[in-house]
Amino acid sequence: MSAISPEEIKREFLKSKIGLAGVGILLILVIASLVTVIIIPVDTFKQWNNPSHWISFPKTSAPVWVNLSPFEKIPEHQILDEPIINFKKSGDVSVVNHQFNVNFEFDDFPNDFIYEFSAKYSGSPLLQMSVIRPDGMQLDLLSMSLPNSKTTITHSERIFSTDASIMKNLFLQREQFDFPIDKKSSEDVIFSNSQLHGIQKGDYIFLVNLYGVKAENEILDSRLIVGGKAFGIMGTDELRRDLAIGLLWGTPLALFIGIAVAIGSVVAGLLYGVYAGFKGKKVDEGMMRLNDIIYALPALPFLIILSVTISNSIFLMIGFLMLFGWVGIAKVSRSMTLQIKTKGYVEAAQMMGQKNSKIILRHIVPQLLPYAMASIAISVPAAITTEAGLSFLGLGDPTFPTWGQILHDANIYGAAPRGLWWWIAPPGVMIAITGLAFVFIGNALDSIVNPKLKKQ
Amino acid sequence: MGLKKFVSIRLITMFGVLMVTLLLTLILVGSNMDIILKQGIVFQVRSEITENPAIAKSFSSVKEFEAFVQDQTDQRIKAIGLDTPWYSPQRLGITMYKILILDFGHATFLTSDAGSSDVKDIIAEKLPRTILLFTTSTIIISVIGIYLGALAGSKAGSKIDRLTSTFAIISSSFPVWWIGMIMIFLFAFVWQIFPARATPSIPPSDPGYIVALLYHMALPLITIVLIGFGAWAFLVRNFMIGIMQEDFITAKKTMGISQKKIIYSHALKNAAPPILTILALSLSGSLGGAIITEAVFDWPGMGRLYFEAITVMDLPIIIGATYVLTVFFLISIFVADLLYGYFDPRVKTS
Numbered sequence: 001m002s003a004i005s006p007e008e009i010k011r012e013f014l015k016s017k018i019g020l021a022g023v024g025i026l027l028i029l030v031i032a033s034l035v036t037v038i039i040i041p042v043d044t045f046k047q048w049n050n051p052s053h054w055i056s057f058p059k060t061s062a063p064v065w066v067n068l069s070p071f072e073k074i075p076e077h078q079i080l081d082e083p084i085i086n087f088k089k090s091g092d093v094s095v096v097n098h099q100f101n102v103n104f105e106f107d108d109f110p111n112d113f114i115y116e117f118s119a120k121y122s123g124s125p126l127l128q129m130s131v132i133r134p135d136g137m138q139l140d141l142l143s144m145s146l147p148n149s150k151t152t153i154t155h156s157e158r159i160f161s162t163d164a165s166i167m168k169n170l171f172l173q174r175e176q177f178d179f180p181i182d183k184k185s186s187e188d189v190i191f192s193n194s195q196l197h198g199i200q201k202g203d204y205i206f207l208v209n210l211y212g213v214k215a216e217n218e219i220l221d222s223r224l225i226v227g228g229k230a231f232g233i234m235g236t237d238e239l240r241r242d243l244a245i246g247l248l249w250g251t252p253l254a255l256f257i258g259i260a261v262a263i264g265s266v267v268a269g270l271l272y273g274v275y276a277g278f279k280g281k282k283v284d285e286g287m288m289r290l291n292d293i294i295y296a297l298p299a300l301p302f303l304i305i306l307s308v309t310i311s312n313s314i315f316l317m318i319g320f321l322m323l324f325g326w327v328g329i330a331k332v333s334r335s336m337t338l339q340i341k342t343k344g345y346v347e348a349a350q351m352m353g354q355k356n357s358k359i360i361l362r363h364i365v366p367q368l369l370p371y372a373m374a375s376i377a378i379s380v381p382a383a384i385t386t387e388a389g390l391s392f393l394g395l396g397d398p399t400f401p402t403w404g405q406i407l408h409d410a411n412i413y414g415a416a417p418r419g420l421w422w423w424i425a426p427p428g429v430m431i432a433i434t435g436l437a438f439v440f441i442g443n444a445l446d447s448i449v450n451p452k453l454k455k456q
Numbered sequence: 457m458g459l460k461k462f463v464s465i466r467l468i469t470m471f472g473v474l475m476v477t478l479l480l481t482l483i484l485v486g487s488n489m490d491i492i493l494k495q496g497i498v499f500q501v502r503s504e505i506t507e508n509p510a511i512a513k514s515f516s517s518v519k520e521f522e523a524f525v526q527d528q529t530d531q532r533i534k535a536i537g538l539d540t541p542w543y544s545p546q547r548l549g550i551t552m553y554k555i556l557i558l559d560f561g562h563a564t565f566l567t568s569d570a571g572s573s574d575v576k577d578i579i580a581e582k583l584p585r586t587i588l589l590f591t592t593s594t595i596i597i598s599v600i601g602i603y604l605g606a607l608a609g610s611k612a613g614s615k616i617d618r619l620t621s622t623f624a625i626i627s628s629s630f631p632v633w634w635i636g637m638i639m640i641f642l643f644a645f646v647w648q649i650f651p652a653r654a655t656p657s658i659p660p661s662d663p664g665y666i667v668a669l670l671y672h673m674a675l676p677l678i679t680i681v682l683i684g685f686g687a688w689a690f691l692v693r694n695f696m697i698g699i700m701q702e703d704f705i706t707a708k709k710t711m712g713i714s715q716k717k718i719i720y721s722h723a724l725k726n727a728a729p730p731i732l733t734i735l736a737l738s739l740s741g742s743l744g745g746a747i748i749t750e751a752v753f754d755w756p757g758m759g760r761l762y763f764e765a766i767t768v769m770d771l772p773i774i775i776g777a778t779y780v781l782t783v784f785f786l787i788s789i790f791v792a793d794l795l796y797g798y799f800d801p802r803v804k805t806s
Contacts, residue, residue, distance in 0.1 A: 289469065296473040296789060298781050300747055301762060302480070305774070308766050309484045385631045389748045392633060393763065407634065411752070416641040417652065424641060428634035435629035443625065 009370055012448045019444025022377075025437035033252035045249045048401045054240040056225050058111065063235040063422050067106075075106040077228035081221075083208070092213050100206040100224040107199060110187050111227035115208065118156035118220045124148040125212040129159070129166075131190055134202025139173055139190060141166050154220065161186045161227075187227075235422040238413040243406070247426055250403040253314075254384050254434050257402075260318050261383035262376045265325030270372050273330035274364050277337030278356065284334070291330055299324040303386070307395040314397040317390065321383050329375050333368055340364050370449045377442030381435030388431050403427035459797075466793065470786045477782045478555055479548075481775060486542035489771040493538060493564070494529075501528045551775075560776040565768045566761070569659075575776040578761065583780065586757030589673055590746050593680040594739050600681070601688025602724070602731065608689060609696025610719040620693060624686035632683045636752040639679045650675040654753040676753040691734060695727040702726070729796050736792040 013019050047053035058077040067073045083098035104110070115129065129142040142165055146155055159166075166186045174181050178195045193200045206224055210217050234244040276287035306320050340346060341364075349359050390396050391404025394412075398405065406427045410416075415423040502525060505511050515521040533539050540547055554561065560575035568578040608620040644652035654676055656668035699705065700723055708718050746759030754760070758777060765773035 292469060293473050293476055296470070296782070296786055297477055297480075298778070298785055301778060301781060304747065304763070304766055305481060305484050308769075309488055381629060388631055389633060392631075393748060393751060407637070411637065416637055417645055419641070419645060421641065424634075424637050428630065428638070431631060431634065432626070432629040436626065439625050439629055 009445070009448055013444055016444040016447070018440045022437045022440025022442075022444065025433060026441065029251055029255060029434060029437060032248065033255055036248040037252055040245060040248060044245050045401065048241065048246065048249075049398060051239055054236075054242070056114075056116070056223070057236050057240040057242060058227055058229065058231050059236065059240050060238050060418070060420055060423070061229050061231040061236050063233055064230045065233070066230060072107045073105065074230045075104070075108050075110045075226075075228035077231035078102060078226040079223065080226070081223045083222050083224070085219075094212050094217060096210040096212075096217055096219055098208040098219055098222045100208075102204040102206060102224070102226055103202075104191060104199075104204055104226070105201050106228070108229070109191050109199065111229065112161040112185075113187055113227060114161065114223075114225040115159040115206075116157075116221065116223040116225070117159075117208070118154055119146060119210060119217065120152060120154045120220055121146060121210070121212060121217040122149055122152045123213060125210050125217050128207075128209040128211070130207050130209075132205040132207065133190070134200055134204065135194065137176055137194060139176070140169055141186075141190075142169060156221075234426055235420075237406070237409060237415075237420075237423055239409070243423065243426065246401040246406050247403070247430060249401050250406065250427065250430060251434075253400055253402050254387075254431070257314070257318060257321075257387050258380035258384040258434065258438070259376075261321040261325055261387075262379040264318070264322040266329050266372050266376045266379060268322065269326030269329030269375075270333045270365065270368060272326065273333030274337045274360055274368065276330070277334040278341060278360055278364065280338075280341075288331075288334070291327055294324070295327045295331075297324070300386075300389075303390060304393070304395060307390060312395055312397050314400050314402075317387060317397065321386060325379060325383065329372075329379075332371070332375075336368055336371065337364055340367055370445065374442055374445035374449050377438045377445060380438040380442075384431060384434055403431050462797070463794075466790055470790060473786060474779070474782055475552070477778060478775060479552070481778050482548065482551060483543070485769065485771050485774055488769050490538060490542050492769050493536075494533060496564075497532050497538075498525070498529050501525055501532070555775060555779065560779070561772045563765075563773045564770045566764060566770050566773055569756070575772045578773065579758070579776050579780055582756065582758045582761045585669075585755065586746050586750070586759060588669075589676055589755060589757065590680070591739060592673075593677050593684065594735075596677075596681050597684040597688055598735050598738070600685040602692050604685070604689040605692025606696055606719050606724055606727075609693035610700055610715070610723065612693075612697050612700070617693065620686070620689050624690035624693075627683050627686035628690075630683060631748075632680060633748045633752045635683050636676065636679045636749060639675055640752070643675060654755040673755075676749065676755055679753075680749065688734075692727065692731060695730055696723055699723045699726045732795045733792040736788045736795060739788055 044053075056079055061077055062074060064076055067076065080100045080102065083100050086095075086097040086099070088095045088097065119125070119127070124145050124147070126143060126145050128140070130138055130140045132138050142159065142163065144165065146157075149155075162185070170186055170189050171182060176194055177189070177192070179197050181189045184192075184197070188197070191200060191204070192198060208219070208222065210219055232242050232244050234242070234247055236242055237246075272287065272291070276284045276291075279287075303317075303320055303324070307317060310316065346359060346363050349363060354362075387396065388402065388404030388407070391402050392408045392411065394408050396402060396405050396408070404427075407424065410420070410423040410427075415421075505521075505525070515524065530539075537547060537550075542548070558576075560579075562573045563575055563578060566578065567573045568581045570577070570581065572578065604620050608614075608617040611617055640652050643649045651672050654672045656665060656672050658665055658668055662668075696719075705718060705723060708722055709715075713722075746755075746757060747763050748759070749755070750757050750759035751763055758780065761773065762777045762781070764770075765777060
């Protein structure tokens, strides 16, 4: 092998379309990772396995952009937390009024609706909820008094659409509908036409009034959730987690795992191989036998055993992957070293009495660097897929939302039979895109280092 | 180095590797295994007492009862030799000796479909299925791959070359098991052509079992072939490009020998050593890589057995399966080495 200068590699690389495409994809992934790490609060990533963090999100809902299609519009999950607030006071009675405007233009009823609030009050104020529909009809949903308290307290509550008193109140207003409304859920009644059971599209206004006597009452957090079947850019999973966040966090994790394993194993393999080749004779023989043994160990079964018996921590996993990754590189760099060793300048350096470590680092390793760079790029996808595979089997680190982990969850909750394509497809596509970026770069480097492949 | 010496050194190394692998497995799994076995014995003793009211009544105090349980447990632990730790030379020696004479013993938890808990029976039942699926697909992959690769390599830079290379790079970036999930989603649920689970629902004794097995095999087979042949074609293409630049090919061309004959008889013959080596390696590699793929398709072979054994820590099966997988792997490396030496005399002398 002939030495290629770094400038030459750079020049050749810039000519290679496929290499530049790889760098382009990699750049996008790196930017995505940086944006994720900077913009998305680290909290979401720590909360990934905490179900209560995701409670207001819908279960297994499709990405919102499915509604761009000309077919049926799936109801979108709406979380409204900025109500229009009014405050009125006449005499002793004060009214806090929160108004939510819900634009409903979908072809199916919402799943449910939930009103979440925490109120600061004293005494026993009255909470009333009603809705004004697009056709002007006003329906009273609820009126209940909050638990009595002599001092000022903060009370939090969730009112679900399945609440018995909402059902009862609607039943009392059944005359307004031309069809029997008993046995229908409250959201099916509220969002229906009055003549015939079917969706009524338009703007709905949900009103919440808190009546108090003499007291200055307040509603602190006020949230209306209209449950739908579409949410977010990438949809949600069975545990209501926003898949967009999982996929985004997966990017820096995959890059970290892939690059750490690749660099670690290539550097280790390179040094091992160079040392064995340089020393030669018995040392070489012994080191190569050890290499043979590790080469012959079945890697995947061992990785599985290691993660089950020792630990499934992601950092140890990176170490385990390195343990099996360096072998091939050691073999090649040894045989390359054997060739370089015979070159005049190495022998000259030896005769001049230079230290072995200096000869290795100054004269041999630099010659192998182009090959090492190509090897690093080529080893990254394998590391990422192996980690994803282990995670998919349920042996990964559950505290990190890697792409393999997401696919593992998808498999467990039967995403394929249930047709939840947005749960299965994106993580795999991300794995493949990340792999492709490195394969492109690796192939471009490889064809520069081994010019035979490029000719003709 | 003579062939005899070469073979014997290789065989000794292989045997050493096999022993190291099994020893490593033992070391990793041993301690967990002992804890599980001891817990099993305590549970067994307690359930025997509760099932037999006569013994249960004979105790006057809780203390006496606990003492009896402890005594019984200790006796049984001693009887099967669990009182010495797993790393004691005595137990390690016995275990390694048993492995040497191919006595894997009985599985702790898992059984074969026929109900036998003998590790040999279980492996004898699962191994043919894995070979059936993965060896068949590897053969199909290599045939398509060699044909396409030779075609693409002989016309480097042509449309078919670029198409093959692009497909190879893209297909090898996807994990097989993920494509498996997508294939199951598409062809078992969206269009219900193939069954989603690869395990036939009828018992193996049924005469229609083979047909059912083949039908269930279709989806995993298509998936493995789809993902696999691109990389093969790419490899063969790269060898071919190298060979097509050699002088003797140019000479053959100028002699007026047809392009087809040059590609398929002269060039491919010269590319044979690396191709055969890779074939030997991938035949056995397919067995090891089967673990995740079998988990996705629920294929009742070695990979799934291995995974199940690890999740319940069934040491005899883990050892047995590791043995079989490692032996296959070593044999294929050996065969690959021999083939390489046979086709490329330069290797022998070095």
